[in-house]
Amino acid sequence: MSSEQDLGITESKQHNTGEWYAEVVKKAGLANYGPDGMSGFIVTRPRGYALWEAIQQELDSKFKATGVQNAYFPMFIPESYLEREKDIVEGFDPEVAWVTHGGHDELEERLAVRPTSESIIAPYMAQWVRSHRDLPLRVNQWCSVVRWEATETKPFFRTKEFLWQEGHTAHETHDEAWDETMTRLDQYAELYEDLLAIPVLKGQKPGHDKFPGAHKTTTVEALMPDGKSVQAGTSHHLGTSFAEAFDITFSDEDEETQPAHTTSWGLSWRALGALIMTHSDDQGLVLPPTIAPEQVVVVPIWQEDTKDDVLDYADGVADDLADSGVRVELDDRDERNPGFKFNEWELKGVPVRIEIGPHEVEDDEVTIIHRPDGESITADRDDIGETIQEQFDEVYAKLYAAAEENLDDSVRDADSREEILGTLGQHGGYVKAPWCGDEECEDPIKEPLAAEIVMCPFDDEETVGDDETCAICGDDATQTAYFAKNY
Ligand SMILES: [Zn+2]
Numbered sequence: 001m002s003s004e005q006d007l008g009i010t011e012s013k014q015h016n017t018g019e020w021y022a023e024v025v026k027k028a029g030l031a032n033y034g035p036d037g038m039s040g041f042i043v044t045r046p047r048g049y050a051l052w053e054a055i056q057q058e059l060d061s062k063f064k065a066t067g068v069q070n071a072y073f074p075m076f077i078p079e080s081y082l083e084r085e086k087d088i089v090e091g092f093d094p095e096v097a098w099v100t101h102g103g104h105d106e107l108e109e110r111l112a113v114r115p116t117s118e119s120i121i122a123p124y125m126a127q128w129v130r131s132h133r134d135l136p137l138r139v140n141q142w143c144s145v146v147r148w149e150a151t152e153t154k155p156f157f158r159t160k161e162f163l164w165q166e167g168h169t170a171h172e173t174h175d176e177a178w179d180e181t182m183t184r185l186d187q188y189a190e191l192y193e194d195l196l197a198i199p200v201l202k203g204q205k206p207g208h209d210k211f212p213g214a215h216k217t218t219t220v221e222a223l224m225p226d227g228k229s230v231q232a233g234t235s236h237h238l239g240t241s242f243a244e245a246f247d248i249t250f251s252d253e254d255e256e257t258q259p260a261h262t263t264s265w266g267l268s269w270r271a272l273g274a275l276i277m278t279h280s281d282d283q284g285l286v287l288p289p290t291i292a293p294e295q296v297v298v299v300p301i302w303q304e305d306t307k308d309d310v311l312d313y314a315d316g317v318a319d320d321l322a323d324s325g326v327r328v329e330l331d332d333r334d335e336r337n338p339g340f341k342f343n344e345w346e347l348k349g350v351p352v353r354i355e356i357g358p359h360e361v362e363d364d365e366v367t368i369i370h371r372p373d374g375e376s377i378t379a380d381r382d383d384i385g386e387t388i389q390e391q392f393d394e395v396y397a398k399l400y401a402a403a404e405e406n407l408d409d410s411v412r413d414a415d416s417r418e419e420i421l422g423t424l425g426q427h428g429g430y431v432k433a434p435w436c437g438d439e440e441c442e443d444p445i446k447e448p449l450a451a452e453i454v455m456c457p458f459d460d461e462e463t464v465g466d467d468e469t470c471a472i473c474g475d476d477a478t479q480t481a482y483f484a485k486n487y
Contacts, residue, residue: 007344009284017226021277022155028285028348030276031155040153040160044269047348048156050293051272052163056142058195059165059267062187063140068167071139076111077120085245088119091212095147097160113146118213118238118264121168122246129260131251132172136180140167156273157230157487164268170248170260174239177261178216181237184265185218188233191267196275197288197399198222199407200232201430203455206481208439211264215239221454221482222274223407227428229454229484230274235265273487279372279399285349286372288399289392294329296321296388297345301338301357314356317366317384324385346371351395352388370395372402411482415471417444420483424451430484434477436470444472445483453481 009027011020025031030048034041044052060070076099083089097113100106114120121139129137146161153159167184171177185202192198205217214236222232243249243259252258279286289295298321300314311332318330329350331341338355345353355367366384368377368391379387410429414420423431424445435441435453446452456479457463468477 007347009282009347011282013225013280013282017277018154020282024276024280024285025155030272030285033153033155040149040151040158042153042155042159044163047293048272051275051287051291052269054291055191055195055267055269055271056165058191059187060142062190063165063167066183066187067136068138068140068169070141072141072143073114073117073120073124075114075143077114077117079110079112081119081123082112085119085122085213085242087213087241088116092116092147095149097146097148114143115145115147116264116266117141117143117145117166118168118242119246122242122248122262125168125170125260125262126246126248129170129248129250132253135250135260136169136171136176138167138169138180140165154273154487156269156276162268162270164266166264166266169263170243171262172250172252172258172260174261177237177239177263180263181216181218181235181265184263185220185233185235188220188235188265188267191271192220192222192232192274193400195288195290196271196278197290197396197403198232198274198278199400199404201407201455201457201482203457203482205234206435206439206442206453206456206479207437208442209453211236211238213238213241213245215241219455221484222278223403223410223429223484224274224277224487225406226277227410227485229430229482229486230270230277231454231486232271232274233265233267236263238262238264270487278403280349281372283343284347286399287349287351288396289351290396292327292349292351294327294345294348294350295392296326296328296352296354297341297350298328298330298354298356299338299341299345300330300332301355303358306358306361309361310356310358313361313381317354317356317381320384321388324388326385326388352391370398372398417472420445420471421449424449424483424485428485430454430482433471433481433483434464434468435479435481436473436475437478438470438473438475441470441472442481449485451483451485454484454486455482456480457482 013020032043092115099111192200200220210217216237218235220232222230240259248260298318300310302310321328351371353369364381414431414433460479
């Protein structure tokens with residue numbers, strides 16, 4: 001049994017996307033499935049968790065630079081708290097896991113394992129806010145939440161427990177809460193575009209698909225190579241519904257008591273799912289240099305008579321890279337040949353490989369290979385730190401361009417039910433159609449195709465003409481709906 005066979009990816013991304021994805025996650029060492037009897041749970045391995053940490057660091061610094069502080073609230077929510085905002089109860093009730101016993105004793109009141117934390121954070125915000133001088137109030141927590149969905153496990157995309165951040169803010173006015181909602185949405189879009197090399201569409205969820213109790217839910221959507229959309233992060237303007245349910249009030253400058261306007265916003269490890277799905281290939285994981293745990297692997301290639309010189313030189317290159325702040329690994333294992341090493345590091349998603357053999361030593365050069373497309377470049381040994389940064393930019397640009405091309409080619413227009421169904425069935429991607437705003441006009445698409453309205457653009461007033469009619473029912477159109485299959 002060849003170990004190369006065990007190591008490599010056997011499924012095809014194009015033909016068997018689901019199995020291929022599961023294989024990449026497992027063989028690149030990102031996650032394992034949870035124990036038997038706990039379907040829907042995964043174990044995140046150090047390599048997977050390192051990617052999550054990189055996302056955390058990026059977002060956390062953005063949040064802190066814009067007035068957010070971290071806090072932590074209990075993972076349990078008393079049932080009576082959850083019931084105070086009726087939309088939350090209705091929205092999450094089928095997915096809530098309950099704690100009924102503490103040790104051997106039955107609890108007087110059941111405790112929900114948080115499916116989201118508005119219901120336990122809002123009552124404390126109510127205590128902390130007294131006057132307009134206490135506003136805006138912005139807290140964020142990094143935690144996990146549990147939603148007991150009975151669906152097939154897909155690591156990072158669909159799990160019962162998932163890691164995320166949830167931000168919660170309170171403001172004096174409706175407009176300030178809207179600015180906050182959009183600030184966070186923009187930060188999510190930047191995370192995707194600047195760290196994960198994934199372009200996103202920004203918009204709002206249709207009214208019937210808002211967060212329970214929200215005035216408006218905004219979303220960033222990312223298109224996967226299989227033509228399905230991922231809801232990649234959401235930011236909610238909650239209006240005053242939570243403030244009214246939980247008494248978050250403040251006295252304004254005239255000493256009048258007013259309800260606060262609140263927001264909440266969350267981004268989960270689904271971002272990792274999108275990252276893996278977007279860039280990886282039939283050789284394994286592909287990561288942008290911005291997030292890769294090892295940005296460069298240096299592989300020395302030697303014969304017995306050249307070994308000392310090659311290893312010496314490779315060691316120096318790796319040291320120089322490390323000194324210039326590059327995350328670099330020198331693979332000088334004796335027991336593996338270069339071909340095996342190439343395959344292994346490709347599987348693990350290291351974006352740039354440097355090969356060093358006797359020729360490179362002799363010519364004072366290095367050979368640089370880009371993981372995404374195998375492009376090979378010969379560069380001078382001197383200024384390797386600077387050279388490698390340019391190569392990182394090129395690799396990033398290649399990954400972004402490929403994802404952008406997929407997105408640009410996958411937004412199509414339709415103006416009848418048949419055309420929406422036909423286009424989605426044939427191509428996937430997004431199908432734009434004028435829409436009246438009524439949920440009933442989503443059903444004729446949802447039932448046969450399991451596609452739904454994933455978002456409507458913000459600039460609807462400008463894009464929907466006066467004479468346009470709903471593609472489904474023929475009434476006046478008020479919005480442009482983006483239909484898509486989704487994760
Ligand atoms: Zn309609």
